Amino acid sequence: MSSNTDWNIVDRTGLELALQQARRSYQEGGIPIGSVLLLPDRESSTGFVVLGAGHNERMQKKSPTLHGEISALENAGRQKAETYRSSVLYTTLSPCSMCSGAILLYKIPRVVIGENDTFLGEEDLLRSRGVDIVVLKNQECKDLMTRFIAEKPEEWNEDIGEFRDGKPC
Amino acid sequence: MSSNTDWNIVDRTGLELALQQARRSYQEGGIPIGSVLLLPDRESSTGFVVLGAGHNERMQKKSPTLHGEISALENAGRQKAETYRSSVLYTTLSPCSMCSGAILLYKIPRVVIGENDTFLGEEDLLRSRGVDIVVLKNQECKDLMTRFIAEKPEEWNEDIGEFRDGKPC
Ligand SMILES: [Ca+2]
Ligand SMILES: [Ca+2]
Ligand SMILES: [Zn+2]
Ligand SMILES: [Zn+2]
Numbered sequence: 001m002s003s004n005t006d007w008n009i010v011d012r013t014g015l016e017l018a019l020q021q022a023r024r025s026y027q028e029g030g031i032p033i034g035s036v037l038l039l040p041d042r043e044s045s046t047g048f049v050v051l052g053a054g055h056n057e058r059m060q061k062k063s064p065t066l067h068g069e070i071s072a073l074e075n076a077g078r079q080k081a082e083t084y085r086s087s088v089l090y091t092t093l094s095p096c097s098m099c100s101g102a103i104l105l106y107k108i109p110r111v112v113i114g115e116n117d118t119f120l121g122e123e124d125l126l127r128s129r130g131v132d133i134v135v136l137k138n139q140e141c142k143d144l145m146t147r148f149i150a151e152k153p154e155e156w157n158e159d160i161g162e163f164r165d166g167k168p169c
Numbered sequence: 170m171s172s173n174t175d176w177n178i179v180d181r182t183g184l185e186l187a188l189q190q191a192r193r194s195y196q197e198g199g200i201p202i203g204s205v206l207l208l209p210d211r212e213s214s215t216g217f218v219v220l221g222a223g224h225n226e227r228m229q230k231k232s233p234t235l236h237g238e239i240s241a242l243e244n245a246g247r248q249k250a251e252t253y254r255s256s257v258l259y260t261t262l263s264p265c266s267m268c269s270g271a272i273l274l275y276k277i278p279r280v281v282i283g284e285n286d287t288f289l290g291e292e293d294l295l296r297s298r299g300v301d302i303v304v305l306k307n308q309e310c311k312d313l314m315t316r317f318i319a320e321k322p323e324e325w326n327e328d329i330g331e332f333r334d335g336k337p338c
Contacts, residue, residue, distance in 0.1 A: 058247065062246055062247055063243060063247075064242055064243065064245070064246065064247050064248065064275075065234070065239050065242050065243045065271065066243075070234050070239075073233055073234050074232060074233065074234045074235075076233070077231055077233065078227065078231055078232075078233050078327065079233065080327070081326065081327060081330050081331055081332050082332070084330060096270070096274050097269075097270040097271075097273035097274045098267065098270040098271040098273075098274040099270070100266075100270055101265070101266035101267040101268070101269055101270025101271070101273075101291070102234065102266075102267040102270065104266040104267075104270075105265050105266045105267040105329070105330050106233075106330040107330055122270070125294075157250065158247065158249070158250060160274070161250050161253060161274050161275040161276055162250055163250050163251070
């Protein structure tokens with residue numbers, strides 16, 4: 001990873017791209033979580049290239065595994081091991097155990113999270129394995145999730161494998 | 170989960186179904202790892218119903234996220250939280266961190282593994298979270314993987330995010 005990377009600028013852009021995915025998913029009636037996988041690249045005028053972007057597809061594709069982060073990885077396609085090890089994953093919400101496991105599988109060294117108030121994923125596990133975690137506490141990420149959870153609590157609970165009020169959703 | 174379930178019989182059948190998926194993937198030129206998600210069901214003559222089955226799709230669908238276990242979950246479609254919590258996942262190979270994370274996300278209580286000699290996944294993490302892990306040490310599972318790794322080492326290393334001989338694949 002470039003030592004000259006201005007992370008303040010790259011992180012702001014990376015989270016905005018993830019937010020665009022989350023907003024699009026919300027507009028489609030889906031769960032508003034988005035993610036992008038970026039590769040820092042000093043040759044590029046933006047300082048990075050987008051390897052893949054995606055959003056939660058539970059409702060759109062009836063998918064139980066295409067969380068935002070998995071969608072971004074899937075849309076990035078097959079990448080070399082070394083590419084993942086130089087990449088940064090941006091996600092609007094704290095990554096669940098599945099998405100955290102994908103981060104560990106591909107040894108993605110840095111994960112930038114929009115917010116972890118509406119859901120706290122496996123940040124401790126990631127940190128314990130050496131992943132650099134940044135939480136930006138972005139208000140729009142939190143507002144989008146708060147609105148979705150209020151509107152469609154069953155879908156949200158299904159997405160995280162949880163019951164609601166002690167009853168299955 | 171039924172207390173009357175004869176696990177010896179169900180496990181033999183579950184692993185055989187996973188192996189069928191692994192064999193099919195090998196025949197397609199893909200990575201020979203298969204998985205099935207079963208739900209014990211005393212009403213059924215077999216003692217279970219198959220919720221979903223799948224195999225690794227890295228080569229067939231150019232997918233970095235459709236490992237055997239993720240494919241089985243994806244093919245099972247959207248399920249209720251309570252369904253996952255009564256299910257059993259069969260997989261021909263020890264689950265990597267991504268697939269182990271999916272098991273934790275959906276709180277699948279029992280995982281039956283064909284073999285863990287060619288690759289040891291996150292079995293310790295799963296056990297530490299209370300997942301019941303059974304390793305059957307199946308010779309055909311091991312033989313299939315051993316043959317594939319010898320034939321296509323680059324593809325295998327890519328699937329587990331690893332380099333070969335210290336060099337990226
Ligand atoms: Ca979409
Ligand atoms: Ca196939
Ligand atoms: Zn997730
Ligand atoms: Zn896996």
